Amino acid sequence: MALPPGFLEELRARTPLPALIGRRVRLARSGRQWKGCCPFHGEKTPSFYVYDDHYHCFGCGAHGDAISYVMQAEGQSFIEAVRGLAGEAGLAVPEEGPDEAANARAARDSLAVLERATESFERRLWLPEGAGARAYLARRGVSEATARRFRLGFAPGRGALTADLARDGITPAAMIEAGLLRPAEDGQPSREFFTGRLIFPIGDRRGRIVSFGGRRLDDSQTSAPKYLNGPETAVFSKRRTLYNLDRAAPASRAGGEILVVEGYMDVIALDQAGFPGALAPLGTALGIEHLETLWQASPVPLLCFDGDEAGARAALRAISLALPLITPERSLEIVPLPPGEDPDSLLGRAGAAGFRTEALARRQPLLDALYALTRAQFPGATPESRSGFFDALMAAAESIGHRSLQWEYRRALRDRFFAEFRTPSAPRGRRAGAGMRPTRGAGFGAHGAATAPPLRAAPRPGDQQRERVLLAILLHHPALMLDVEEALCSLTLSPALARLREAMLAWAHRAARAEKLGQEQAFILPEALDSAALIDHLAEIGLGEQVGEARAAAQSFAAPGAPLAEVAEGWWHFFGFSHRERLAEELAAVQREFAAAPNLRLQRRLLALREAQNRLNAGENDLLDGERAGDGATP
Numbered sequence: 361m362a363l364p365p366g367f368l369e370e371l372r373a374r375t376p377l378p379a380l381i382g383r384r385v386r387l388a389r390s391g392r393q394w395k396g397c398c399p400f401h402g403e404k405t406p407s408f409y410v411y412d413d414h415y416h417c418f419g420c421g422a423h424g425d426a427i428s429y430v431m432q433a434e435g436q437s438f439i440e441a442v443r444g445l446a447g448e449a450g451l452a453v454p455e456e457g458p459d460e461a462a463n464a465r466a467a468r469d470s471l472a473v474l475e476r477a478t479e480s481f482e483r484r485l486w487l488p489e490g491a492g493a494r495a496y497l498a499r500r501g502v503s504e505a506t507a508r509r510f511r512l513g514f515a516p517g518r519g520a521l522t523a524d525l526a527r528d529g530i531t532p533a534a535m536i537e538a539g540l541l542r543p544a545e546d547g548q549p550s551r552e553f554f555t556g557r558l559i560f561p562i563g564d565r566r567g568r569i570v571s572f573g574g575r576r577l578d579d580s581q582t583s584a585p586k587y588l589n590g591p592e593t594a595v596f597s598k599r600r601t602l603y604n605l606d607r608a609a610p611a612s613r614a615g616g617e618i619l620v621v622e623g624y625m626d627v628i629a630l631d632q633a634g635f636p637g638a639l640a641p642l643g644t645a646l647g648i649e650h651l652e653t654l655w656q657a658s659p660v661p662l663l664c665f666d667g668d669e670a671g672a673r674a675a676l677r678a679i680s681l682a683l684p685l686i687t688p689e690r691s692l693e694i695v696p697l698p699p700g701e702d703p704d705s706l707l708g709r710a711g712a713a714g715f716r717t718e719a720l721a722r723r724q725p726l727l728d729a730l731y732a733l734t735r736a737q738f739p740g741a742t743p744e745s746r747s748g749f750f751d752a753l754m755a756a757a758e759s760i761g762h763r764s765l766q767w768e769y770r771r772a773l774r775d776r777f778f779a780e781f782r783t784p785s786a787p788r789g790r791r792a793g794a795g796m797r798p799t800r801g802a803g804f805g806a807h808g809a810a811t812a813p814p815l816r817a818a819p820r821p822g823d824q825q826r827e828r829v830l831l832a833i834l835l836h837h838p839a840l841m842l843d844v845e846e847a848l849c850s851l852t853l854s855p856a857l858a859r860l861r862e863a864m865l866a867w868a869h870r871a872a873r874a875e876k877l878g879q880e881q882a883f884i885l886p887e888a889l890d891s892a893a894l895i896d897h898l899a900e901i902g903l904g905e906q907v908g909e910a911r912a913a914a915q916s917f918a919a920p921g922a923p924l925a926e927v928a929e930g931w932w933h934f935f936g937f938s939h940r941e942r943l944a945e946e947l948a949a950v951q952r953e954f955a956a957a958p959n960l961r962l963q964r965r966l967l968a969l970r971e972a973q974n975r976l977n978a979g980e981n982d983l984l985d986g987e988r989a990g991d992g993a994t995p
Contacts, residue, residue, distance in 0.1 A: 363442065366467065366595060367454055368427075369564060371442065373600075373653060374449035375426040378410050384433060385410075392613060392658070398422065399433055411613055412656040413565065467594045470538040473530055474569045474595075477540055480524040481513025481559040481572070490514040492577050493558045500625060501708060506632045510604075513559035515574060521552050539571055539590040553590060560603070560624045562589075562596070562642065567606035571596040573624055573642065587623070589643045600649045603627055604639040609657040611636035617720075618654060618661035619695070620646065622674070626703040633712040638703075646678045648685070655690045662723060667697035676733040679726065683759045686726065694729035695719050727769060730756055731776055741781070743957065750777055754869045767862055771849075774865075778846045826934055827851055831910040833934075834864060837927045838894045841868040843965055844928075847935055850942055860898070860906040867897055925964060932972035940976065947973055 378387060378394045387394040387410060398408035398417040407419040416423045422432065430441035446453045484490050485507070493514040497507055515521065525535060532550055535541040544550045557574030564570045571590035579586070590596060602608075602620075604627045612618050616637040621627060623640055630638035637658075641650055646663070654661040663678055665671035675694055682692050697706060697719055707715050724732065734756065738749035757770035830851070834841050841848070845865060853861060898907050936943040947969040954962040 363454060366597070367451070368442075370600070371446055371449060371451055372413065372425055372427070372565075373656065374451065375445050376656075377412060377415065377426055377429070380426055380445075381410050381415060381429060391615065413609065466537055469534060470593060470595050471568055471570070473525065473534050473538040473540070474571070476525055476528055476530065477521060477535075477538070477572070478511055478513065478561045478569045480521055481515055481561070482508075482511055483513075484516055484520070485512060485514040485559075489516050496558060496575075496577055500629070500704070501632075502625075502628055503632065506628060510628055510631075511561045511569075513561065515552070515554035515557050515559050518552055518555055521554075537593065539593040539596060554588065557588065562601060562603055563606045564595075564601065565605055565609070568595075570601065573603070575624070587643060598642045598644050599647050600653070601642055602639045602650060602653060603642055604631070605653065605657070607631070608637045608639040612658045618658035620654065620661055620663045621703050622665055622671070623702075623704075629704040629707050630715075633707050633715065635712075635715075645674060646681070648681055651678075651682055651685060659690045660693055662693050662695050662720075664695035664697065664703055664719065666702040667699050671697070671702075672733055672736060675729065676737075679730055679733065680756065680759070682726070683730075683756060684761045686760060686765065687762045688765060692726050692729075694724045694726070694733075696722055696724065696729075727772055731773060743953070746781060751869070753777060754866075758866060758870070767859070770862060770866065774845075774849055778849065824854075826938055827853055827857065828910045828912075829934055830931060831857060831860060831864070832912075833927060833931050835895060835907065835910060836891050837922070837924060838864070838868055838871075838891055839924060840928055840931060841865065843961075844931060844935075847932075847939070847942060847946060850939065856906050857910070860903050860910065863898055863901060863903055864894065867894055925968060928964070928968035929971045932969055933975055936972055936976045943969070943973060943976070 381387065381396075381399075382394075385396040385399050385408065387396040388406075390409070393412075394410040395406045396408050396410070397403050397406050398419055400417065400422045401420040403419050408417045408422075409415065414423065414425050415429060424432065426445060427438065427441050430436055430444060431438060434441075436444070443453050485493055493512075494507075497512070502512075521540065522532065522535065525540075532541055536543055536550065540553055541550045542553055554572060554574040556578075557576050560573040560575070561569045562571045562573060571593065573590070574588045576584055576586055576588075589598065592598065603624060608616075608618055616635070619630060619635060619638045621630065621638055621640050627638045627640050641647075663675055665674045679692065679694075686692070697703070701709075703715070703719070706719060710718055731753065734752050735749060737752065738745045753773045754770065757766060757773055760766035760769055830848070834844070834848070841864060848861060848865070851861075895907055898904065932943060932946075947966075950962060950966045950969055954966050
């Protein structure tokens with residue numbers, strides 16, 4: 361049965377080979393590949409290596425891809441193996457018939473036409489007519505050896521390629537199918553797609569030429585695009601193809617790094633400078649199909665976009681696409697470039713050593729890059745800017761499909777946000793009143809005068825039960841959750857209660873965003889967040905036991921229906937017994953915010969914090985006295 365080459369390439373791309381072979385063979389990591397005992401001959405010392413796109417046994421010589429593995433391991437025919445793998449990959453196998461057979465033949469014919477065109481372009485680059493293209497390459501620092509390795513070429517005026525290919529019996533119709541001629545239209549004859557351009561042959565995974573890119577040599581022309589890529593054909597799809605993948609993937613398997621850049625010349629300059637793992641999309645933004653292809657070549661490819669605003673936007677867009685797909689085994693790193701530089705210009709200025717120190721040495725893990733690039737979208741420190749920044753961070757974290765990784769990102773991003781915007785405390789012993797003897801009620805008095813509250817060296821008795829109470833209050837009054845979020849995140853909870861806290865905060869943020877977007881939900885305003893809906897949601901995701909543990913500690917004032925102002929005051933009062941200094945910092949920060957931009961929300965928060973602080977300063981007893989529900993401790 362004849363199958364289109366594009367279908368088979370897609371099938372191989374969608375079939376993770378280590379996972380497929382790992383069903384029968386116990387594999388272990390060995391650098392960037394996997395190894396195990398060969399399933400095709402008996403051996404005790406592993407000599408069977410599995411790469412992203414093929415396997416090889418150094419003992420018996422078995423070698424192949426996903427299709428050949430299934431054929432060898434399970435004794436299936438070619439079409440049986442294809443149908444089985446396609447079913448797992450969610451692909452429909454093209455039905456065998458006259459049309460499909462003709463398409464497969466046409467694709468093979470197009471590959472042959474494109475190879476012949478590559479030879480024509482290559483030959484003409486080194487003829488006198490290619491002098492202008494060679495001069496351009498010389499100005500860009502591309503050596504003859506590099507140009508020949510990348511099979512660079514030159515497309516002269518109209519008719520030259522058609523004449524070359526006609527000598528081999530290649531018709532204009534075949535050239536149109538291969539993307540070399542524009543079809544005739546509006547009374548105009550068909551004409552060659554590339555003329556007067558430096559030519560970059562584009563290969564598929566196996567190095568077969570599937571299309572071309574071309575750069576015009578006269579920069580004074582403004583009507584024609586500087587770079588031009590061939591049209592979509594039966595063998596070429598821009599969204600599935602990366603320039604130089606056929607060279608970069610083997611370089612990655614040999615221990616090199618996959619480095620994604622923006623253009624042909626960046627790739628060529630990096631390869632010439634000793635970075636053979638460079639590749640680039642073809643005039644389109646990096647897409648999901650590109651990311652899947654990259655992860656087959658490397659678990660953590662590096663994205664290196666230009667050092668300008670457009671490059672930053674491209675990096676943030678790529679990160680947004682990648683987040684739902686990342687796992688503990690596959691991620692991205694971002695390589696920021698100096699302002700105004702691209703990889704080619706940086707190499708020209710600083711050389712390979714400079715590229716390593718000024719670019720690769722400054723690579724950022726995905727989390728760091730996400731925070732920095734998102735921060736740049738919300739400059740300033742106004743409440744509106746901070747709120748938008750925080751919402752964007754939480755939305756990014758929640759887009760991660762892997763549950764435990766989502767939790768880690770949300771926690772790390774929240775911690776970093778609060779660390780950036782939290783007002784630093786004054787140095788200990790240097791605050792107002794530092795010479796005074798600290799008392800049990802130390803903190804902020806009625807007029808906001810600061811004293812030095814004592815710090816606890818170890819948790820006080822009752823802290824664990826108190827933290828359960830703090831969560832119980834928010835379970836019954838989720839409208840308070842976003843107001844106390846930073847303080848809530850500062851609590852050191854048991855793993856079970858920490859998971860409960862994260863799930864509660866994630867729910868509250870989704871609810872708040874739904875209200876902002878005007879979506880119809882069970883809650884309309886953050887003040888009306890529904891306790892029952894929150895508790896039902898937590899039970900649905902398997903946290904019912906933790907909910908019960910927290911609710912068992914609830915105090916009478918925290919019952920559903922209690923006035924929100926009283927609940928907020930009680931929450932901060934409970935919090936202050938274990939975290940007096942943190943409560944004082946919170947009060948001082950809200951006082952400053954209210955003085956700078958008074959509003960009703962800040963006023964309510966300020967009153968609750970002041971009343972809680974005053975009760976602590978007055979020496980009011982711990983509300984847990986006589987109501988110990990879990991630890992039996994005394995204050």
